[in-house]
Amino acid sequence: MTTLRRIPKAAMRVAAKPLLQPDLFSFSFPARIYFENTDAGGVVYHAEYLKFLERARTEWLRHLGFTHQALGKKYSVMFVASQVAIDFVKPARLDDTIAVGVEVESLGRARIVFHQEIRRDDDTLVRARVTVACVAIEGLKPTEIPEEVRKKLEAAT
Numbered sequence: 001m002t003t004l005r006r007i008p009k010a011a012m013r014v015a016a017k018p019l020l021q022p023d024l025f026s027f028s029f030p031a032r033i034y035f036e037n038t039d040a041g042g043v044v045y046h047a048e049y050l051k052f053l054e055r056a057r058t059e060w061l062r063h064l065g066f067t068h069q070a071l072g073k074k075y076s077v078m079f080v081a082s083q084v085a086i087d088f089v090k091p092a093r094l095d096d097t098i099a100v101g102v103e104v105e106s107l108g109r110a111r112i113v114f115h116q117e118i119r120r121d122d123d124t125l126v127r128a129r130v131t132v133a134c135v136a137i138e139g140l141k142p143t144e145i146p147e148e149v150r151k152k153l154e155a156a157t
Contacts, residue, residue, distance in 0.1 A: 027059075027103075028056075028100070029056040029060070029101075032096070033095060033098065035094060049086065049088070049126050052118060053128055057114060060102040066149060066152070077134050077135065077143055077145075077146060080133055081132050082111070084128060086127070086128040096120050101116055111133045113131045114130045
């Protein structure tokens with residue numbers, strides 16, 4: 001069983017806009033829990049957490065200056081999740097405001113391993129380790145992360 005580390009509280013404060021904090025190299029994306037995210041009891045359905053994690057990685061990438069659509073057009077690549085390990089620590093509930101953190105744990109030639117955490121104030125709700133692979137759009141085979149993208153990623157790790 002993998003033990004997932006904790007993102008510092010300072011990196012996870014909820015902000016009006018996503019933050020890139022160079023001193024911690026952490027990105028925090030705010031979100032609210034809506035009815036559509038919950039079960040009949042008002043507790044977030046487990047698969048919804050994956051959506052929050054994905055959204056935060058997408059916004060982090062956008063903050064670095066790249067969109068998934070632009071990566072496809074310019075480099076003919078896309079990022080796909082290849083592995084997820086997730087620890088559900090505490091439940092989120094209807095109307096909660098959460099912060100979804102993103103940190104690059106490691107950067108390979110064709111993959112990125114992220115450490116992510118979902119928090120509500122001082123409470124850690126979810127810890128996850130997500131591996132994404134860079135693949136060629138045609139054929140979906142692993143390919144190197146484009147150099148321009150790699151340089152930005154290295155600057156953020």
